[in-house]
Amino acid sequence: MKKNLFFICLLVLGAFASCHSGSPKKETGDAVANEVKVPVPLGDPFIMLCDGVYYAYGTHSAEGIEVYTSDDLLTWKYKGLALNKKDSWADRWFWAPEIYAVNGKYYMYYSADEHICVAVADSPTGPFVQAKKEPMIADEKCIDNSLFIDDDGTPYLTFVRFNDGNNIWIAELEKDLVTVKKETMHPCLHVSQEWEEVWPRVNEGSFIVKHNGLYYMSYSANSYESPFYGVGCATATDLMGTWTKYDENPLLQKPGELVGVGHSAMFTDKAGKLRIVYHAHKDKNKIHPRAMYIGEISFANVNGMDRMRISEEYITPELVK
Template sequence: MNNAKLKRRATPAIFLLAVLATCAGLQAQNPVIQTHYTADPAPMIYNGKVYLYTSHDEDTTVRNFFTMNDWRCYSSADMVNWTDLGAVLSYKVFDWARGDAWAGQCIYRNGKFYYYLPVNQKNGGNAIGVAVSDSPAGPFKDALGKPLLVGYGYIDPTVFIDSDDQAYLYWGNPNLWHVKLNADMISYDQKTGVVMENMNDMNFGHREKKINSRTADYEEGPWLFERKSKYYMLYPAGGVPEHLAYSTSDSPLGPWVYKDTIMHVIKNRGAFTNHPGYIEYKGQPYLFYHNAGLPGGGGFKRSVCIEPFQFNADGSIPLINPTKEGVTKSAAPLNPYKKVEAETIAWSEGVKTAQDAATGVYVTRINNGGYIKVRSVDFGRGAVSYEARIATALNGGKINLHIDTPTGPLIGTLNVASTGNDAVWAIQTCNVTGIKGIHDLFFVFEGGDGDLFNFDWWKFNAK
């Protein structure tokens, strides 16, 4: 950014209020990430937090095809506010890969995080690699220096560790394969080897249009989990456009029995693909999927969404409708009296996130009229001041602190002063009044033309 050269211009207050009044009626929580296009959700619970791993559709699509170079990670302790942990690795971590960072899944075992990832090899062909890290947010490195698995259609791995500590890896399009992983999580049982499932209608449902001389409905993107001694396999089905379906088994090795559709093809805001993920967090089951719900979205610019649901009494999964509201109930209130990363977001407009080695992830490309919403903030008995870490070459930007809606009660305004340039950070403060209890909090940004400032973290100070 070269903000110092931007011409400042005041925005008429009546116009700004009109824009924000439109936003005030917005109750959307889906898609859950608005600062990047994300797809292929892979949630993982670790140490009481949810870590959401996603593939990443680039803003610019090349050759009218999936343009995906890295994988991103987000975390949440409440299922409504998601902290951007950045791009945790790219396909370049695998020296033998040439691109196509598609759907993967990460799992924790014995002090390390194992991330199973599909890429294309430099010499051609699909392969699945394993990246390993000591932290859920990386850095990840190639665990093997070569692919774990190589074969046509070897994409979209899902990994699962059963109660007896045996780990399984499933993957594939248009077939479904599995291996039994060894305890080291980077090799598999050579005696049983690679096993392909029986791809028939009884196992995976029926489609009208044959694929590879079969009519089974399974397409790709499997997700395996266990609940009450029943094993569930979720997957996109039916060809393009995809819906979500599932099969069950009494064993992680099958045989699988087709059950039903769990999400119909998404129209209007849908992409031609979908990809399921599942967790139960604090007693609540959640289905993760993706659509094309962000501005500019489409088949190659997708976005992750979440729906809470309840299993039927017999353990079956009901038909789940995609909604804009998504998760309406926070799993826990947010504490504003400790440092909160600015990239902790329930909903945002007019901002992006970026990262560098010195600062980590921060909010950038903040424009006049943009805002960040943070859900279920517990102010307790009240706050007296607010502070934020800011970097900017300009004077005159503002962070207006509203509660409940973007045009709700104004509890304070931080008048942003120049720090010298947009890479020099300083903590700036303002007083706040009239706030206690639990509220949604809005940072509404005001200023002139162009990018206003960078925003790293914030916190309130109690009475």
């Protein structure tokens, strides 16, 4: 199943960055063909900066999770499968991966066959392997799992449950970053605003950052198939407490010529800017293949409180084939 004065976010994201089907075809033969550039074909995209290289992952291949690399966010190269389905619990529907560097290992949180999973690798390009071939929550379908490690080192996972349409929950993880403490599962967001009720009941694609002591959760609403898919924001003073949605949501919907914009994640670029990555439909008439776009996050002071803002301008990354 894609962001300036907020350097507290760097403390969280920097700790991690220390350091659908069909795949792009590679040129063969001795002759060098003219470069062909096309949009990066990822839904539910995620970008990690590690050791000066950007890595992008997302929903696309029926064979697993692909990885792309870039030095500048503008041009990207396909690097193959970071996760092969043979190394996963399931054999279909590989969606919405997020990758984090923690203690010298790389953890991929992703959905497979509508269950949340985690796989581990020694490199951002993989191979990622699910050591224990079972979902994180074996007895329930869930999707869109996203990791957040708080300042005290406690790991949390947000994810989507299907018990009120698609709605967002949070739970603590054990220190292994794999095991969900089920007794801590707590609801965060469900459909509650008029703009979210186009069709159907969907709140999904959560991502948390912390800025000046406040937690900010970006999320998406409406079906990914709808041109009115968009991104909203909610805040909380306590991760396990009440999350309050912005009255001015959506913060991003139909920017420029794009439609179907959503399932976002945030990352810090080489210049220290907080960025947002999201997908959009192929065009106004076709959903697939979805493509990856990159914008910027800022915080505006409104009545003495910082409010998240998402730029209407965006980068269109291109895959060099």
